[in-house]
Amino acid sequence: MRALQFTTYGGPEQLAWAEAPEPHAGPGQVRVAVRAASVNPIDWKMLSGAMAQDERPERPVLLGFDAAGVVDEVGDRVDGVAVGDEVFGRGSGTQAELAVLDAWATRPEGVDWAVVAAAGVAGETSERGLRLLGVESGTTLFVDGGAGGVGAVAVQMAVTRGATVVASASEANHPLLRDLGATPVLYGDGVVERVMDAAGGQVDAVFDVAGKTPAEDLVRLVRDPAQVVSIANFGAAAAGARVTGGGDDSKPVEALELTASLLAEGRLEIPVRTFPFEEAAEAYRISQSGHVRGKLVLVHP
Structure with a gap:
């Protein structure tokens, strides 16, 4: 082969x-x-x-x-x-x-x-991050990197749970984020302040899928630094955030079945x-x- x-x-x-x-x-x-x-x-x-x-x-x-x-x-x-x-x-x-x-x-x-x-990696990673953060109805979540492969899926999965989602991306991708159900903010310097303006203050959870915003900045968005979970910044633990790469955190079969269900129902694109x-x-x-x-x-x- x-x-x-x-x-x-x-x-x-x-x-x-x-x-x-x-x-x-x-x-x-x-x-x-x-x-x-x-x-x-x-x-x-x-x-x-x-x-x-x-x-x-x-x-x-x-x-x-x-x-x-x-x-x-x-x-x-x-x-x-x-x-x-x-x-x-x-x-x-x-x-x-x-x-x-x-x-x-x-x-x-x-x-x-x-x-x-x-859908395999993106679906499993998104389910894992949202589960670790306890995202549910009433949660306000910030996804840092919302237009990429994992980010776009995480945004939609969070919306299906009833969460309010703010997500970062380039300005060209803001229409996409709106279509997915998120409030878009521009990534880069000043993103913390833009998220707080969009959310009306701190958020309940942060899912960092891009690894570009310093973890020290992201933890300012939450009351408990452990409510920042990163899949891309392996040094984030020094700021009190959690880092996940799968392993014991992963429930791949359940995550893939959830992803398949959302795709079949048209609630995930x-x-x-x-x-x-x-x-x-x-x-x-x-x-x-x-x-x-x-x-x-x-x-x-």
């Missing part, structure tokens, strides 16, 4: 769409013939070497953490899914022709492959921009620029 991979750390120019060993479903897993897979910031961070100590990988590294496709292999101890089922979910090395998923949900009927492929797998380098360049609206998705014909 072919898979997106690299053998040297660096930029998108190091990517290759090349042959790789076929993966197989182990216990509790399914394998899918991939129809689409999304690009997430963690992908280009891995490519850059930011998450590794070695100067060069020992073997080709495969990329991708979510995908959508047709099940073609079912591992042991797996119930409720069969070969031929259409699913989306979380895994590793998913930017490929074949990929193994560790958690999945049924593809909602009529929802485009690219959209469900974009994920803007996507698609690229053929052979043009993955361009998608990575755009993702690395930080100016992403919605999700970038690699698709097979």
